[in-house]
Amino acid sequence: MTPLVLRLVRDAGADPDVPLPAYETAGAAGADLRANLAPEDRAAGLTLAPMDRRIVPTGLRLELPQGYEAQVRPRSGLAARHGVTVLNAPGTIDADYRGPLGVLLVNLGSAPYVIAHGERIAQMIVAPVVQVSITQVEDLGETARGAGGFGSTGRG
Numbered sequence: 001m002t003p004l005v006l007r008l009v010r011d012a013g014a015d016p017d018v019p020l021p022a023y024e025t026a027g028a029a030g031a032d033l034r035a036n037l038a039p040e041d042r043a044a045g046l047t048l049a050p051m052d053r054r055i056v057p058t059g060l061r062l063e064l065p066q067g068y069e070a071q072v073r074p075r076s077g078l079a080a081r082h083g084v085t086v087l088n089a090p091g092t093i094d095a096d097y098r099g100p101l102g103v104l105l106v107n108l109g110s111a112p113y114v115i116a117h118g119e120r121i122a123q124m125i126v127a128p129v130v131q132v133s134i135t136q137v138e139d140l141g142e143t144a145r146g147a148g149g150f151g152s153t154g155r156g
Contacts, residue, residue, distance in 0.1 A: 006070075006126060007063040011100055013039065014059025018118045021060075030073060030123030033058050033103060035115050042117040048107040053087050055102035056121055064095040064126065071125045072103055078121070083109025086122050095129070 010016060014036045021031035036059025037046060048054055064070055072091035079085040087106040103122045107113050115121060145153070 004065060004068070004126065006065075008060050011036075011057070011059050011061060014057075015039075015042070015117070018059060021124055028123075030125045032075070032120040033060075033072065033101070033122045033124050035103075035117060035119050035121050036060070037115075037117045045114040045116045045119075048084065048105060048113045048115060050083075050107050050110055050112065053104060053106040055104050056115055058101045058103060058121075060101045061098055062093060062101060063098065064093065066095050067129060068095055068126055069093060069129045071127060072122050073125060075120060075123055082111075082113045083107060084113050084115075090125075093124075 008020070018034050018036045021033050023031050035046070035056050037057065046054060046056060062070060070093040072086055072089070072093065074085040074089055084105055084107050087104045091104060093101065105115070105121060
């Protein structure tokens with residue numbers, strides 16, 4: 001089976017020494033994305049105050065194969081240790097988008113967090129997309145669950 005290829009380029013001014021997205025283990029579902037900060041921010045990093053949000057640049061632009069999306073998800077360690085997570089998780093990158101890839105981070109923790117240049121800030125999962133034909137109908141088929149919503153199937 002031929003592996004799927006994700007084409008990318010670095011933005012003008014991006015630091016070429018920041019590693020490209022990579023799977024950190026053989027079984028990893030997501031490739032880690034790294035902060036690629038503007039030259040004036042690289043030494044000090046970006047400070048994310050509690051409850052603050054910011055789009056952190058990766059210095060990359062992607063070309064996904066048609067029929068696929070990239071999902072940007074939080075890194076569990078960053079969220080658990082510092083309360084820093086992806087605000088619109090999962091963020092979606094469409095196959096026809098060619099703009100800069102930024103990661104919308106929020107600090108839900110109680111202390112400021114400094115995002116270092118080159119730090120792993122999120123993970124990216126490439127997944128197939130199915131587009132459906134949307135049709136309005138008069139009624140929907142019945143199921144055992146019916147209209148039961150959040151928590152309707154019980155605890156545990």
